[in-house]
Amino acid sequence: MEDDSSLAAMLTELLEGEGYTVVLAQDGQRALHEGLSREFDVLLMDRGLPAIEGLDVLERLRGRGVAAPALILSALSNPADRVEGLDRGAEDYLGKPFDVDELLARLRSLLRRHTVLAGAVRVPGGMLDIGGRTVTAGNGTVIILSERESELLAQLARSPRQIFTRQGLIHSVFPEADDDGVVDTYVHYLRKKLGRSSVLTVRGVGYRLGELG
Numbered sequence: 633m634e635d636d637s638s639l640a641a642m643l644t645e646l647l648e649g650e651g652y653t654v655v656l657a658q659d660g661q662r663a664l665h666e667g668l669s670r671e672f673d674v675l676l677m678d679r680g681l682p683a684i685e686g687l688d689v690l691e692r693l694r695g696r697g698v699a700a701p702a703l704i705l706s707a708l709s710n711p712a713d714r715v716e717g718l719d720r721g722a723e724d725y726l727g728k729p730f731d732v733d734e735l736l737a738r739l740r741s742l743l744r745r746h747t748v749l750a751g752a753v754r755v756p757g758g759m760l761d762i763g764g765r766t767v768t769a770g771n772g773t774v775i776i777l778s779e780r781e782s783e784l785l786a787q788l789a790r791s792p793r794q795i796f797t798r799q800g801l802i803h804s805v806f807p808e809a810d811d812d813g814v815v816d817t818y819v820h821y822l823r824k825k826l827g828r829s830s831v832l833t834v835r836g837v838g839y840r841l842g843e844l845g
Contacts, residue, residue, distance in 0.1 A: 636678070637658070640656055640658060643676070644656055646732065646736075647676075650736060655670065655672070657681075658681075658682075659681055659682040659683040659684070660681040660682065660683040660684025660685060660686065660688065660689045661683040661684055662683075663677070663681060663684070663686075663689045664684060664689050664692055664693065667689070667693045667698055667700075668693065668696060668698070671700070672700045673700060673743055674700060674701050674702070674703065674739055674742050674743055675690070675693075675700050675701070675702040675703070676702075676703050676705060676739070677689065677690060677702055677703070677704055677705065677722075678704075678705055678706060679704060679706040679708055679713075679717070680706065680707070680708075686704065686706070687704070687716070687717060687720045687721075687722075690702055690704075690720060690721045690722060691720050691721055693721075694721040701723040701724075701742040701743075702721060702722045702723055702724075703722065703723065703724045703725070703726060703735075703738055703739060703742060704717040704722045704724070704725045704726070705726050705728065705730065705735070706725070706726075706727065706728060707727065707728045708727075709725075709726075709727025709728065711810075713725075714727075714808065718808065723742055724738050724741075724742060724807060724808055725808060726738060738807065741804075741807055753785075753786050753789040753790060754789065755767065755785065755789045755841065756792075756830075756841065756842070756843040758770055760777075760782065760785055760786060760789060762782055762783075762786050765777045765778065765779060765781075765782040767785070767826065775825055775826060777822075777825065778821070780805065780806070780818055781818055781821055781822055781825070783805050784801065784805050784815075784818050784819070784822065785822060785826075785830075785831075785841075787801065787804055787805055788831065788839065788840060788841040789841055792840070792841040793840070794840060795834045795837050795838050795839070795840045796838045796839055796840065797837065797838040798812035798815045798816075798838055798839075799812060800838070801815045801838070801839070802814070802815060805818075806818075815839070819831045819833075819839055827843075829842045829843045830842050830843065
């Protein structure tokens with residue numbers, strides 16, 4: 633979803649060369665129609681679309697239940713712009729001009745995370761439903777998680793014996809974060825909901841999966 637015809641042509645050629653099937657919409661009205669008419673694995677969206685602004689399109693899609701992960705590609709790239717984009721439904725945000733390799737890496741990351749969100753992961757004492765963002769304990773108690781809490785717990789649970797560094801978790805769960813303090817924040821949120829032993833600190837290294845309290 634890009635209104636700059638030369639950039640749109642370059643992106644189409646690039647993505648098709650990487651094996652993607654591309655549907656191009658050069659204004660917001662068309663983007664909204666395509667988003668509601670088809671199922672997409674990932675959305676790549678410019679903010680400056682004619683007719684309907686890109687974030688307005690995304691909000692309308694989210695309001696109609698479209699859950700495909702979205703990457704905003706925009707010349708509006710200061711911190712306030714990125715925060716607005718993420719708060720209004722995007723999973724990632726990349727400013728123009730951009731590095732092609734970084735764009736492709738971010739798209740691959742979104743696709744991996746979206747694939748994982750369709751499944752369930754066993755955690756100590758229960759089962760994490762990633763798509764539903766809930767943990768069901770052995771006694772039947774259901775605990776509701778936020779999207780990022782669910783993604784962080786899923787990442788730890790897929791390799792329960794592995795110690796994850798903060799930088800590793802930034803790369804896999806919080807790619808848009810500016811510093812690794814966000815990892816500590818979400819570990820705190822998980823411990824508050826699931827018990828202090830749900831995520832264990834390995835001093836000087838990082839975190840690993842613990843046991844649900």
